Amino acid sequence: MKIAIIGAGNLGISIAKGILKNSIASSLYLTKRHVDSLEAFNVEEFVVITKDNKLAIENSDVVIFAVQPNHLEAIFIENKPFFKDKHILISTVTGFSIQNITEILGSSNGVVRAMPNTAIAVGKSMTCISTMDGEHTKLKSAVKIFSVLGQVLVIPEHLMQAATVVCASGIAFWMRMIRASTQAAIQLGFDAKEAQQLAMYTAEGAAHLLIATGNHPEEEIDKVTTPKGCTIEGLNEMEHQGLSSSVIKGMMASYHKIDGIKDMP
Numbered sequence: 001m002k003i004a005i006i007g008a009g010n011l012g013i014s015i016a017k018g019i020l021k022n023s024i025a026s027s028l029y030l031t032k033r034h035v036d037s038l039e040a041f042n043v044e045e046f047v048v049i050t051k052d053n054k055l056a057i058e059n060s061d062v063v064i065f066a067v068q069p070n071h072l073e074a075i076f077i078e079n080k081p082f083f084k085d086k087h088i089l090i091s092t093v094t095g096f097s098i099q100n101i102t103e104i105l106g107s108s109n110g111v112v113r114a115m116p117n118t119a120i121a122v123g124k125s126m127t128c129i130s131t132m133d134g135e136h137t138k139l140k141s142a143v144k145i146f147s148v149l150g151q152v153l154v155i156p157e158h159l160m161q162a163a164t165v166v167c168a169s170g171i172a173f174w175m176r177m178i179r180a181s182t183q184a185a186i187q188l189g190f191d192a193k194e195a196q197q198l199a200m201y202t203a204e205g206a207a208h209l210l211i212a213t214g215n216h217p218e219e220e221i222d223k224v225t226t227p228k229g230c231t232i233e234g235l236n237e238m239e240h241q242g243l244s245s246s247v248i249k250g251m252m253a254s255y256h257k258i259d260g261i262k263d264m265p
């Protein structure tokens with residue numbers, strides 16, 4: 001597969017790492033305005049680092065756009081002549097609908113929206129994907145790529161804003177939970193390295209239990225909460241302090257921030 005990533009920043013690099021780790025590209029073009037920071041990728045012959053988006057697009061079949069929302073329109077306008085029917089154009093750009101893209105390109109070009117998260121670097125992204133009705137072939141190709149790099153859920157496009165919060169921003173929210181747990185573990189006597197190890201692998205275990213069993217979290221929580229025990233004491237105190245409420249409110253705030261994000265300077 002010949003793949004280009006237009007905008008090799010935080011997400012683009014994470015996607016590139018996942019692609020390289022899983023050997024799914026016969027050629028990989030990485031573009032960026034200032035390419036110096038991409039030197040580390042300059043080790044494989046089939047990886048091309050360039051500022052030239054046209055070159056990347058013309059030499060690729062799959063083109064993944066991972067630029068900031070306020071840069072996408074100019075990049076589309078500049079490169080419109082180089083988009084061909086063969087191209088699978090995949091936008092990871094937040095708040096930029098297929099309708100917005102169609103207005104710029106004059107047609108949708110079968111564009112697919114994908115919302116991965118940075119765990120794509122280690123093949124563990126939860127990626128939501130949408131396209132226009134009827135674009136089954138390009139959607140299937142996108143699903144195939146992202147399935148190698150983690151889990152995929154095809155969703156109607158109207159849920160993409162929600163998916164951005166739950167999955168793309170979500171990884172940051174989970175990191176903060178792990179950090180909080182680490183801080184508590186240090187206060188309780190572990191050194192920082194051990195504290196993080198305990199927090200990370202406990203979080204991993206919790207997720208794996210739910211994935212493997214299909215159980216509801218409360219069913220697993222019931223198994224841990226000894227009556228009058230320390231777990232329910234801790235959980236209830238967390239809820240008195242607003243744990244669930246603050247997570248939900250934070251995610252709602254994140255969701256509403258996406259309204260109009262594409263027009264932000």
Ligand SMILES: NC(=O)C1=CN([C@@H]2O[C@H](COP(=O)(O)OP(=O)(O)OC[C@H]3O[C@@H](n4cnc5c(N)ncnc54)[C@H](O)[C@@H]3O)[C@@H](O)[C@H]2O)C=CC1
Binds near residue numbers: 006007065071
């Ligand atoms: N960072 C994340 O975890 C996620 C980000 N997204 C979305 O992905 C997009 C990229 O996000 P980040 O990687 O965080 O941003 P970033 O700012 O780290 O990366 C964007 C890159 O695009 C490059 N760029 C700007 N103009 C360019 C041009 N004309 N040609 C080629 N490259 C150009 C910049 O130099 C930069 O390296 C955003 O739209 C964001 O909303 C979506 C899901 C997750």
Ligand SMILES: O=C(O)[C@@H]1CCC=N1
Binds near residue numbers: 094164168169
């Ligand atoms: O924070 C942001 O706006 C981007 C979109 C999702 C993750 N990062």
